[in-house]
Amino acid sequence: MTAAVTLAPTPWGMLPVLAVVLPVAGMVAALPLGARGAERLTLALVPFGLLIALGMAAATYASGAPLVHLLGHWAPPLGLAFRADGLSAAMMLTAAIVIGAVALFARAGFGTPAGAPERREALSFWALLLALWGGINLVLVADDLFTLYVALELLSFAAVPLVCLDGGRATLEAALRYLMFALLGSVLYLLGVALLYGAYGTLDIVLLSERTRAIPATIVAVALMTAGLLAKTALLPLHLWLPPAHSGAPAAASAVLSALVVKGSFVLLVRLWFGVMPGLPVPAAAQILAGLGAAAIILGSAAALAQARLKLLVAYSTVAQIGYLFLMFPLLAAALGTPEDAARAWTGGVLQAVSHAFAKAAMFLAVGLMAKGLGHDRIADLAGAGRAMPLCLLTFGLAGLSLMGVPPSGGFAAKWLLLTSAIEAGQWWWALVILGGGLLTGAYVYRVLATALTAGPGGATGREDSRAWIALGLALISVALGFLPLGAFGLVQIGRLDLAVGGVP
Amino acid sequence: MSATLYGLLGAALVGIGLFGLLARPSPLLRILAFNLLGGGVFLVFGAVARRGAGAGFPGDPVPQAIILTGIVVAFAATTLAVMLLLRLSAEGEGRSDPP
Known part of the structure; x- marks a missing residue:
């Protein structure tokens, strides 16, 4: 794995291409098909997307090397490459499962029953869901910084209209604000791309990883791109757009926005820091990123604790959980010389x-069902909800366990890995933040559960919505991740570019 | 020389656009500022293309292709933003426009 990175086509290299082409072709086909056809098409494409993602994970794991496809057989720097490493495969599998679950969930809200007229809102939802899927897959497999820019824009253009599907004033404002942040982010990113191209004459990440040097142009470019991507990822000072957008969207849309869309720009940021410029000494900058992450964990969790509305609570919880992702940067930067420590920080991140993708998707779906069942989402009036909707509440609790980092759950394993690498790296202050964030998360999850489990009038009668099982399934996956043996996470190590230069200052 | 001039002009446009995007409260002005900012970035790309020109070529074609794609993306972004703004102003006037 530490051998020099090459960009030659590999067997199964078509899989990453298919993963992008399938949803995009589906989206184009969905528009003339109408709402009913688009719904059927999306549900038909989900198993294929899942198979492709599974195939990519299996092929990457079996060969121990990333899958590479050269578009039109032109090798970079002349042509464009698709490169799917372990991180891509793991995230793509996550995306396929979450999108599949959301598609099943959304049949009730955006489906078109037989005989009913087709609604424009429904058609928009299915087409946008497919567009979003294509966008996220392209972000994961593209190996060219400009292709990644286009992918990020596709992702934003699919995500923004999903926010304002209901067309109300509040959601339109949220969508416009989201779009402004996204546009500022992407144009800063593009400026960085221009500077990098001017300095190195290529935009291919693998080629750049061998060429980048610590010259001012690189530093300025990476700083601009980082700032832009932070706006899209909603790290703390740039998070203002997230709570209104994610809490105002329909439940099915919130789930994909919170679970997947913010992760797209995060993956790109990881590629930028540990792919494009793996050898650059950046400990101070990494500390700043993690400092913002720590502020996001504490302030986001505290804000979640103070919310009166359930959906806003979950949205602020996303702000806080995004913070954890950024703790990975200084830990990885400190551990570049020691592969074991680096692997731990990388796996943790x-x-x-x-x-978080699974837990937050489950949480948003459950909260959406609760809001629909009760007719409101005021936390203070949740009493009795536990009796009326036990499955939703169970989902909320299980997802909450994973967000808190209580064993056994995926969130526990992640936070434990980050915690131990923080202590190994001698950066104990991040360990304190992780523990404090866990306590605050516990407090806001407890606040909801405690209110909902008291007896009260909030209970509706009759059977619980069967869609609660879908949300519960996602929450169970999030918990089950904690039972995977650590060896299974070898997948996400495959194709890491920082290993190729590991330790070289 | 002209490449340097265009690069500096691009930088100035980026500065003006960034200021407008961050400091102006009106959404329409922000959309315009975003376009200025984008125009500045494309000029920088143009300067990069000129400086990277190979023997016998007026410019490196890759940044030029990037500019074309970038203009399309920026146009799409502007359209989306203006549509949102139109819907928002229609809502504000109390007219419930048909879906």
């Missing part, structure tokens, strides 16, 4: 992204 990726596992946090994956387990």
